[in-house]
Amino acid sequence: MIERLELLLSAPYVQKLGVRFDNHGDELTATLPYAEALIGNPLIPALHGGAIGAFMEITASAALLAATPLLALPKPIDVSVDYLRPGKPADVYARASITRQGSRVANVSVEAWQERRGAHVAGLRGHFLIKPAPQEA
Amino acid sequence: MSDDIQAHLDSLRPFLVDGSPHAAALGFQLETITPNGASIRAPYREDLIGDPETRVLHGGVVTALLDHACGMAAFAAMGGKKANATLDLRLDYMRPARPGEDVLAEAECVKVSGLFAFVSAIAHDGDRDDPVARATAAFMVTKAGEAAAKRARAEMKAGASPISQVKT
Numbered sequence: 029m030i031e032r033l034e035l036l037l038s039a040p041y042v043q044k045l046g047v048r049f050d051n052h053g054d055e056l057t058a059t060l061p062y063a064e065a066l067i068g069n070p071l072i073p074a075l076h077g078g079a080i081g082a083f084m085e086i087t088a089s090a091a092l093l094a095a096t097p098l099l100a101l102p103k104p105i106d107v108s109v110d111y112l113r114p115g116k117p118a119d120v121y122a123r124a125s126i127t128r129q130g131s132r133v134a135n136v137s138v139e140a141w142q143e144r145r146g147a148h149v150a151g152l153r154g155h156f157l158i159k160p161a162p163q164e165a
Numbered sequence: 166m167s168d169d170i171q172a173h174l175d176s177l178r179p180f181l182v183d184g185s186p187h188a189a190a191l192g193f194q195l196e197t198i199t200p201n202g203a204s205i206r207a208p209y210r211e212d213l214i215g216d217p218e219t220r221v222l223h224g225g226v227v228t229a230l231l232d233h234a235c236g237m238a239a240f241a242a243m244g245g246k247k248a249n250a251t252l253d254l255r256l257d258y259m260r261p262a263r264p265g266e267d268v269l270a271e272a273e274c275v276k277v278s279g280l281f282a283f284v285s286a287i288a289h290d291g292d293r294d295d296p297v298a299r300a301t302a303a304f305m306v307t308k309a310g311e312a313a314a315k316r317a318r319a320e321m322k323a324g325a326s327p328i329s330q331v332k333t
Contacts, residue, residue: 035216035217035218038217039214039215039216039217039223040211040212040213040214040217041212041213041214041215041222041223041225041226042215042223044212044213045225064186065186065187065189065190066186066187067185067186067187068185068186068187068188068233069185069248069310069313070184070185070186071248071313071316071317072248072309072310072313074250074309075187076185076186076187076188076229076232076233077229077232077236077250077251077254078187078188078225078228078229078230078231078232078233079187079225079229081225081228081229081232081254082223082224082225082226082228082229083225085224085225085228086225100216100218101215101216101218103224103258103261104224104256104258105257105258106255106256106257106258107228107255107256107258108253108254108255108256109228109251109253109254109255109256110252110253111250111251111252111253111254114250114307114309
């Protein structure tokens, strides 16, 4: 499962954010390790909403890559991000679930949290363009 | 009145992007800030590539850029004195940004209503009639933001930098 994420993990921006993935069975959890460069407002201090949004987009891409062999990285078509709590200066975790996967478009939702799984800091819903590998006969 | 706000915003220029570690880490540059809008440039950088095969910037960079530009437009429209937080950000990725080109986000605050500001923005790589992405966002002045802005004003009086004016 993790080996299918190789192309995603080799992207310079994904490496810059330091995003990691752990999988147990068919469950994939993404981690955005805390770094000072993720702070949006240093006096609160709170993580930048854009960093959390980007992290959730990466998590959605990873879930799609893990679910099916794809010929290219998924491309976001549209996303909607809800910010529920200020992101504290700490690691962020996220899990994605694929609501529907068609032959071209997938609908994915992502939940991100910090200390408590039940207390989400943000959520994302989005459509992604995918290019599944032809099924072998 | 609007001239006063413009002068106030101009005085904050050095802090609106560079005062936000994440925006600075991505190399964002403030182009314009007015009482109802903001534009911010993301110079093309190899370390922000999202797809090694196409060398296109990662969608997340455009997300962060539009979030920051929208947040700055909301901040300016609310008078430039209250830090805000994103409530909701909706993005349409209309086409990939051209590899090698900077992306410019132009955000305009459509309406301020009490604690809330509603913003729309586009991102383009040279031709604003052929956008890369567009965003619709809502922002709110939070208690944490108000407390931070208060601390910043106190520090400003004491001679320190007003970095809490930047958004989260």
